Amino acid sequence: MIDYQDFDDHQLMHRVTLEDKGALEAIYTRYGSSVYSLAMYMLKQEALAEEATQDIFLNIWLKASSYRTDRGEPRAWIMSVAHHKIVDVIRSRRRTLAVTDPDGYETLELLPSAQISTEEEVERKIERERILKAVATLPPPQRKVIMMAYFEGYSQSEMSELLNQPLGTVKTRVRLAMQKLRLVIEGDVHD
Amino acid sequence: MFTTDPHNEQHPEEQLGAYALDILDQAEAIQVESHLLACYRCRDTVAHMQASTAIIGESVDHLEPPAALQSRIMNSLPRIGLDATVPAHASSLVGSTGRIGKVLMPLAAVLVLALLSYNVYVNSVLSSQVESLQRESAVLTRWGKLAAQESQVMDHLDELRAASNFLAETASTDVILESPTNNGNSGGILLVADDGRRAMLMVTGMRELEPPSSYEVWLVRPDRSEWAGQLKVDSKGWGAVELYPPQSLFDFDMVRLTPAPASDPVPGRGDMILEGQIVDHRIAR
Numbered sequence: 001m002i003d004y005q006d007f008d009d010h011q012l013m014h015r016v017t018l019e020d021k022g023a024l025e026a027i028y029t030r031y032g033s034s035v036y037s038l039a040m041y042m043l044k045q046e047a048l049a050e051e052a053t054q055d056i057f058l059n060i061w062l063k064a065s066s067y068r069t070d071r072g073e074p075r076a077w078i079m080s081v082a083h084h085k086i087v088d089v090i091r092s093r094r095r096t097l098a099v100t101d102p103d104g105y106e107t108l109e110l111l112p113s114a115q116i117s118t119e120e121e122v123e124r125k126i127e128r129e130r131i132l133k134a135v136a137t138l139p140p141p142q143r144k145v146i147m148m149a150y151f152e153g154y155s156q157s158e159m160s161e162l163l164n165q166p167l168g169t170v171k172t173r174v175r176l177a178m179q180k181l182r183l184v185i186e187g188d189v190h191d
Numbered sequence: 192m193f194t195t196d197p198h199n200e201q202h203p204e205e206q207l208g209a210y211a212l213d214i215l216d217q218a219e220a221i222q223v224e225s226h227l228l229a230c231y232r233c234r235d236t237v238a239h240m241q242a243s244t245a246i247i248g249e250s251v252d253h254l255e256p257p258a259a260l261q262s263r264i265m266n267s268l269p270r271i272g273l274d275a276t277v278p279a280h281a282s283s284l285v286g287s288t289g290r291i292g293k294v295l296m297p298l299a300a301v302l303v304l305a306l307l308s309y310n311v312y313v314n315s316v317l318s319s320q321v322e323s324l325q326r327e328s329a330v331l332t333r334w335g336k337l338a339a340q341e342s343q344v345m346d347h348l349d350e351l352r353a354a355s356n357f358l359a360e361t362a363s364t365d366v367i368l369e370s371p372t373n374n375g376n377s378g379g380i381l382l383v384a385d386d387g388r389r390a391m392l393m394v395t396g397m398r399e400l401e402p403p404s405s406y407e408v409w410l411v412r413p414d415r416s417e418w419a420g421q422l423k424v425d426s427k428g429w430g431a432v433e434l435y436p437p438q439s440l441f442d443f444d445m446v447r448l449t450p451a452p453a454s455d456p457v458p459g460r461g462d463m464i465l466e467g468q469i470v471d472h473r474i475a476r
Contacts, residue, residue: 014421019402021265028261036256038248050260057264069435072238079245084213131246149212150247156214171209178208181243182236 009074016064024061031075032057035082042086042151052089056082087153134184142177145170202226202233211240366446368394368467377428379465381446387439392448393431397424398463400450406463407451410436410443422448441471 004012004026015023035056039049059081067077135143144163148154156174160167203223209215210223227234368379379394392408400406406422417436424430440446448465 011421015405018405018421018423021268024268025261025265028264032256032261033253034249036260037251037254040254041251050257053256053260054264054267058267061268069433072242076238076242076245079248080241083244083248087213128246128250131243132250135247146212146247149209149214150244154214155216156209157216159214171205174212174214175205175208178211178240178243182208182239184243 010069013064013067013074013077016061024057027060027074027078028057031078034079038079038082039086042153043089048089048093052086053082056085059085083150090153131181131184134181138177138180142173142180145173146177146181149174202230204233204236207233207236208240211237211244364441364471366467366469368392368446368448368465371464371466377465379448379467381467381469383440383469387441388436390434390436390440391431392420392422392434392446394422394424394429394448394465396428397430397448397465399424399426399428405451406430406448408432408434409447409449410440411445411447412443416447417443419446421451440469443469445469 002022004022007015007023007026009027009030012023012027016027032053036049036053039052039056040046043049043052060078063081067074135146138146145159148159148162149156154162156170157167159165160170163170203210203226206215206219206223210220213220215223223233227237363385364383366381366383368381370377377394377396379392379397381390381392383390394406397406406424408419408422410417410419417438419436420432420434422430422432434440446467446469450463
């Protein structure tokens with residue numbers, strides 16, 4: 001009997017490429033809640049969120065072999081696959097979904113993070129709060145485009161229209177904001 | 192906009208953030224993606240940016256999914272059959288690589304010399320094949336083919352690109368793997384980067400194992416063995432994997448490939464175990 005709790009994320013991902021369903025179940029146990037929560041937050045409807053979560057784990061099952069260790073941690077890859085799928089749903093249903101007021105992102109308050117259960121969770125919480133703090137310290141126009149892009153799936157040209165700003169300005173804001181977040185995650189920005 | 196570095200390489204630095212957020216137009220995204228296939232530096236940048244955005248995604252209020260969702264997902268999983276999902280052109284490419292290996296493995300020393308001598312040529316040929324398949328893959332995607340098909344093609348493309356990169360590194364060390372019992376036509380080659388912290392293992396003539404069994408790569412020295420990775424062999428007996436050992440491969444005496452779980456191998460079957468002596472030639476160079 002294989003105890004999947006003993007495997008780290010990299011080992012689980014590799015076992016998924018070997019069609020080990022137990023490994024995918026273990027990944028679901030670890031990240032199913034994060035994926036579903038993001039789907040609910042962005043799609044705002046239970047049925048859509050469930051359907052998206054199912055598609056996301058199907059994608060993980062089918063595409064696990066395309067994951068490469070030099071492209072980051074499995075957790076980031078899984079959330080990236082999830083985000084990509086959810087944005088696809090949003091874009092295809094743009095007209096029927098309730099859209100968050102973009103102005104709300106200028107005064108974004110940090111959202112509560114998950115319950116802490118393990119040492120790894122503690123480390124993740126510290127990292128998460130570091131990033132969220134960085135997001136919160138972004139100038140409001142930069143924060144707005146990051147949040148609109150991430151949570152609403154707007155392209156740069158769509159944001160340009162919605163915000164009534166030149167496309168070049170939107171691109172600059174995205175670039176500066178992402179550079180700052182990158183610096184934070186690399187530890188170059190200290191509290 | 193692409194920027195140029197001192198090595199005269201162009202990098203789409205201004206687009207990487209938007210790429211990580213998945214908000215580029217399709218044409219721009221394809222342009223960046225094709226650059227990423229060949230550029231470790233930009234891949235690293237995107238990986239860091241995606242890690243940042245993933246954390247944003249995890250910051251939302253946590254909700255527990257419905258209990259039935261897990262079983263619904265698990266019951267909906269299709270089997271990922273390699274032969275069923277890889278297009279004919281990709282299979283033939285992988286298959287031809289395996290046949291080349293079968294012929295050349297007994298002449299291992301000659302193979303190593305040939306690889307080193309012709310590495311640039313092989314690299315250019317493989318790169319050309321990779322680019323060609325990449326274009327075909329983009330067409331397949333546009334035609335709405337199954338996601339599995341795309342990922343399997345990309346998987347083989349990545350294997351080929353990784354192999355070609357190693358072949359282009361004149362400072363790599365080669366370790367030949369053979370069956371300890373000299374049974375069958377199995378064999379392999381381990382290409383080790385000069386720092387010993389990165390390697391590419393390619394095997395051929397191996398027996399395909401039923402999932403979840405797989406081959407495991409072990410680094411061996413007198414006091415201990417260390418697990419270095421897992422390898423999946425396809426129905427043609429071909430498999431390849433990149434290894435990133437926690438310490439230099441040159442600190443070990445031998446590399447060994449064994450089936451896992453350990454109870455699985457049939458005694459005496461040489462096509463399920465490979466071994467190779469790691470010899471550090473770097474001082475000689």
